[in-house]
Amino acid sequence: MYFTLAFAWHSLDSSTVQCVTRLALRSSISEADFAELKLPTGEVAKLPMLYPSHGTDKFIDIGTLNKQAGVYTYDPGFQCTASCSSAITFIDGDKGQCNYRGYPVDQIAQSSNFLEVSYLLLNGEMPTPEEMQEFDSEIKQHMIIKTKMLSFFNSMPSAAHPMAQMTSVVAGLSAFYPVSLDPKDHKQHMEAAIRMVAKMPMISALIYRNSLGLPAVYPRSDFTYAENLLYMMFSNPTHTTFPQNEKVFKAAAKAIDVFLILHADHEQNASTSTVRIAGSSQANPYAAVSAGIASLWGPAHGGANEAVIQMLEEIGTKENVAEFVRKVKNKEAGVRLMGFGHRVYKNYDPRAKYFKTLVGEVLDGMDIQDPKLEVARELERIALEDEYFIKRKLYPNVDFYTGIMLRAIGIPTSMFTVMFALARTVGWITQWKEMVEEKGFRISRPRQIYIGAPERKLP
Ligand SMILES: CC(C)(COP(=O)(O)OP(=O)(O)OC[C@H]1O[C@@H](n2cnc3c(N)ncnc32)[C@H](O)[C@@H]1OP(=O)(O)O)[C@@H](O)C(=O)NCCC(=O)NCCS
Incomplete structure (x- = not known):
């Protein structure tokens, strides 16, 4: 797999009917440029660029790649692949934004x-x-x-x-x-x-x-x-x-x-x-x-908020927080700051920000003093000032405070x-x-790179 990706920005070429048809399926696409993928054999596939209706991400539509160049793409864990287009939720991980149908979730949570x-x-x-x-x-x-x-x-x-x-x-x-x-x-x-x-x-x-x-x-x-x-x-x-x-x-x-x-x-x-x-x-x-x-x-x-509670219980009191953070930074076996970090958010998760305030209000409203909240706040304070977490863009995620809130309500x-x-x-x-309900709805069928035995005779 030694092909090179050469990006070339062209305006929409009327001869590429197939690409235009694919783009037409996606009504929210505002612009259509092309990227060129050059294979070691010299073949070049011309692939349309796709742009979301909001945000700065850019995508290459590889739907015609196999037809054009006889190759597939490889992306285990979908690190780099959009599997669909969707008009439901928008996330900007760098800015820490999450919108439902265009409305910021923290605003919706306040008014709906x-x-x-x-x-x-x-x-x-x-x-x-x-x-x-x-x-x-x-x-x-x-x-x-x-x-x-x-x-x-x-x-x-x-x-x-x-x-x-x-x-x-x-x-x-x-x-x-x-x-x-x-x-x-x-x-x-x-x-x-x-x-x-x-x-x-x-x-x-x-x-x-x-x-x-x-x-x-x-x-x-x-x-x-x-x-x-x-x-x-x-x-x-x-x-x-x-x-x-x-x-x-x-x-x-x-x-x-x-x-x-x-x-x-x-x-x-x-x-x-x-x-x-x-x-x-x-x-x-x-x-x-x-x-x-x-x-x-x-x-x-789904299990991370449970792990946060376990971690807070293990730390026990505010005084033990600094020692725990030291173990996290030293990467001692199995020690991670649970409820911190996110695959997409490289900023404060907007949902976590909301829960941080809410959890205090809930505990006050229910007349509960939970030492875990004090430990959590101290953990957050120390982590957000520490170079280890700053450099890696590790912020509290949605699970950091929700467990304390659920437990206060009596949910095990x-x-x-x-x-x-x-x-x-x-x-x-x-x-x-x-x-x-999408036009062109069809069964999902990913490909694989086979790495097993070649065809052989039974013994
Ligand atoms: C959510 C998570 C899996 C995202 O991971 P990711 O984006 O793939 O990041 P990586 O695992 O590649 O980590 C990148 C770096 O940050 C460190 N890191 C990531 N999350 C960390 C955490 N919670 N505590 C300490 N270090 C952490 C990693 O050790 C790594 O450090 P390195 O560059 O020195 O090797 C990860 O942040 C994590 O395990 N968090 C704790 C569990 C959690 O709260 N999950 C709920 C998510 S909603």
């Missing part, structure tokens, strides 16, 4: 609620009051899961990992709601999306209650989405309200609502790409989301990834919907 954000993600625009009322009532209509589904939980051991339960139950929804996909049927896609978002709080609550051997609690129509989640998780069926007082219940629900908003989508990460790939075969959307949940399960993806660490999956479901299903 999770169901409004779900509407925005799914429909592209903020709802009018009438649209919101209709959406809210549709969600409430679908919140209860079928009685037969309760037997899924009954058949699981109480000690089953919450994510093991979640992947199975969500895949199980496809048995109750078979979908024979029609890429043109927008109503069919929206119906699946609404059902999926609506049922997640009860599924999440049942996972928690199953671990404690507690019976199901059903949602109430006078509660918000976040209030229903807390109500179904923590209330006792013989009582009508949340165990704590009204003020604490409202404060906890508000914090959960913000958590859900700030985790609702994050463009093409491992789990979202998994949902897209699974869904690209026209598989049932609930099964595709279940595949995404499986991907999120891993510690390299074993349920953290379930909470993440609950929030991300709307993002996954929006991404699935965008993909199946």
